[in-house]
Amino acid sequence: MTWFWKGSIVLVALSMATPGCVVRGRATIPTVQARVVVPAPPPPPAVRVSVAPPQLAGGVSVVAHQCAAGAQEVFNGFDDNCDGRIDEGFVGSGSIQITLWWQTGADIDMYVKDPAQETVSYSHRTSGSGGQLDRDARGACTNNETTENVFWNSPNPPSGMYQVEAHYYSQCNNAGPTPIVLSISVGGAVIGAYQYTLQPEERVTMATFNIP
Ligand SMILES: [Ca+2]
Ligand SMILES: [Ca+2]
Ligand SMILES: [Ca+2]
Numbered sequence: 397m398t399w400f401w402k403g404s405i406v407l408v409a410l411s412m413a414t415p416g417c418v419v420r421g422r423a424t425i426p427t428v429q430a431r432v433v434v435p436a437p438p439p440p441p442a443v444r445v446s447v448a449p450p451q452l453a454g455g456v457s458v459v460a461h462q463c464a465a466g467a468q469e470v471f472n473g474f475d476d477n478c479d480g481r482i483d484e485g486f487v488g489s490g491s492i493q494i495t496l497w498w499q500t501g502a503d504i505d506m507y508v509k510d511p512a513q514e515t516v517s518y519s520h521r522t523s524g525s526g527g528q529l530d531r532d533a534r535g536a537c538t539n540n541e542t543t544e545n546v547f548w549n550s551p552n553p554p555s556g557m558y559q560v561e562a563h564y565y566s567q568c569n570n571a572g573p574t575p576i577v578l579s580i581s582v583g584g585a586v587i588g589a590y591q592y593t594l595q596p597e598e599r600v601t602m603a604t605f606n607i608p
Contacts, residue, residue, distance in 0.1 A: 480584035507561040
């Protein structure tokens with residue numbers, strides 16, 4: 397007698413080596429090797445949220461930047477081609493993107509606090525929620541970049557309140573008061589673009605917004 401084990405079915409096969417042997421007992425159970433095809437789960441949905449306009453600090457004003465489908469995206473702190481990504485090709489984009497841009501030689505730092513109260517900045521470039529900073533402009537006056545960018549590229553970033561601060565860290569070469577542009581995109585759409593003139597050493601909460 398030979399035992400076979402296949403899945404949860406035990407087959408008993410009796411050796412027929414002895415001619416005339418009458419098999420009584422359990423008959424051989426035919427096995428069916430069916431292959432169950434499990435469809436792949438659909439990709440997680442991109443965040444689809446209706447985000448109220450951010451709350452702005454005093455002195456921060458809305459910029460009515462016009463985008464145009466098919467336009468060339470230039471490095472200017474705005475979404476030029478209406479695809480919901482700000483300066484794509486220059487900085488990282490995702491389901492949330494927050495971009496701070498300016499034109500003087502000042503070293504300005506952006507701080508983005510996520511709903512878990514974890515702040516992404518040059519000194520803490522990734523958060524547990526998936527936020528990441530990919531641009532540290534001027535880096536204590538050591539590079540020539542003039543944008544800082546934080547984004548979440550996870551499909552569904554955490555719900556809750558986000559806070560965006562800007563800090564004028566250093567004038568470097570006497571940059572003086574510096575107009576800054578802040579653009580925020582959530583779920584593939586820009587929810588606002590804002591401007592403010594930052595004074596040396598000033599730190600301001602530019603905007604807060606909530607993802608329900
Ligand atoms: Ca774009
Ligand atoms: Ca642009
Ligand atoms: Ca900086």
